[in-house]
Amino acid sequence: MKITSIKTSTLINIIILIILVLVVPFVFAIFYGGVDYMGSALLSVFLIGIPLSLIYLGLKSFKALICFNVFLIIPLAISLVMDAYKPGFTQVIVMPLFFYAIVLIFINFLGIFVFWYKDEGNPLVLLVFIVLCISTMIFPVKIGHYLRIKTFNKNLPLYEEALELIESQLTEDFFRLDHQEIPEKYKNLAYYIVGKRYGDDMTVSFIWGIAFPVKHCGFAYISDGNLPPKGTDFRKDWPHIKRINDYWFKVSD
Numbered sequence: 001m002k003i004t005s006i007k008t009s010t011l012i013n014i015i016i017l018i019i020l021v022l023v024v025p026f027v028f029a030i031f032y033g034g035v036d037y038m039g040s041a042l043l044s045v046f047l048i049g050i051p052l053s054l055i056y057l058g059l060k061s062f063k064a065l066i067c068f069n070v071f072l073i074i075p076l077a078i079s080l081v082m083d084a085y086k087p088g089f090t091q092v093i094v095m096p097l098f099f100y101a102i103v104l105i106f107i108n109f110l111g112i113f114v115f116w117y118k119d120e121g122n123p124l125v126l127l128v129f130i131v132l133c134i135s136t137m138i139f140p141v142k143i144g145h146y147l148r149i150k151t152f153n154k155n156l157p158l159y160e161e162a163l164e165l166i167e168s169q170l171t172e173d174f175f176r177l178d179h180q181e182i183p184e185k186y187k188n189l190a191y192y193i194v195g196k197r198y199g200d201d202m203t204v205s206f207i208w209g210i211a212f213p214v215k216h217c218g219f220a221y222i223s224d225g226n227l228p229p230k231g232t233d234f235r236k237d238w239p240h241i242k243r244i245n246d247y248w249f250k251v252s253d
Contacts, residue, residue, distance in 0.1 A: 005102050021049040051103045058107040062121030068104060068130040076101055077140045084144020087208050087217055105133050152219055162186040163204060163221055173197045190218055203234055217252035
């Protein structure tokens with residue numbers, strides 16, 4: 001009798017999860033997705049279906065919610081450090097993890113009241129995980145930025161060597177070197193390099209960021225050490241700028 005009850009309960013949970021993960025997103029996409037309802041349906045699975053299933057399972061079992069926290073916080077922290085250090089394809093991993101971390105904070109907040117009412121586990125543990133989730137969204141990024149600056153200072157002679165090579169071969173006012181065009185010795189400095197001449201002065205940007213959607217960032221050299229005025233292409237391309245030394249800046253869009 002007990003085995004039959006467990007099987008029935010498991011079957012009900014599976015049916016509910018199928019409805020939440022697949023049926024609800026596809027119904028939503030059919031009514032609101034427009035012409036490309038299949039694309040909308042797949043997006044709805046990630047934005048609606050999976051969050052609903054996490055809410056259902058997380059509020060159903062205290063242990064399950066603890067596992068969700070552990071298995072999300074660790075990869076989110078690692079991926080944020082990697083992405084802040086050298087952005088690229090890691091951003092495709094960071095964005096969904098970041099979104100689900102926000103969902104998890106919401107579930108943890110609800111869980112405090114639900115599991116206190118059910119007298120299951122220690123709801124204060126969920127408060128600790130809320131703080132951990134928020135901290136994980138902030139501090140790994142700062143660690144990644146610190147490592148990026150430290151690596152830049154270590155490789156500064158190599159950046160300046162690449163700069164001299166680029167300047168000696170530069171014949172146009174605007175140039176771009178894609179990754180395959182960058183000499184092997186300097187490929188680790190940037191995915192691509194762009195620059196402009198302004199009379200006797202020039203700006204050269206060593207950029208990371210290879211796919212959409214992605215946040216581009218890198219290091220820029222300005223020959224006279226003065227930032228171009230607001231409204232110029234350089235300032236439009238790089239709204240976030242931080243001076244590193246007299247001629248080099250950390251930039252991002």
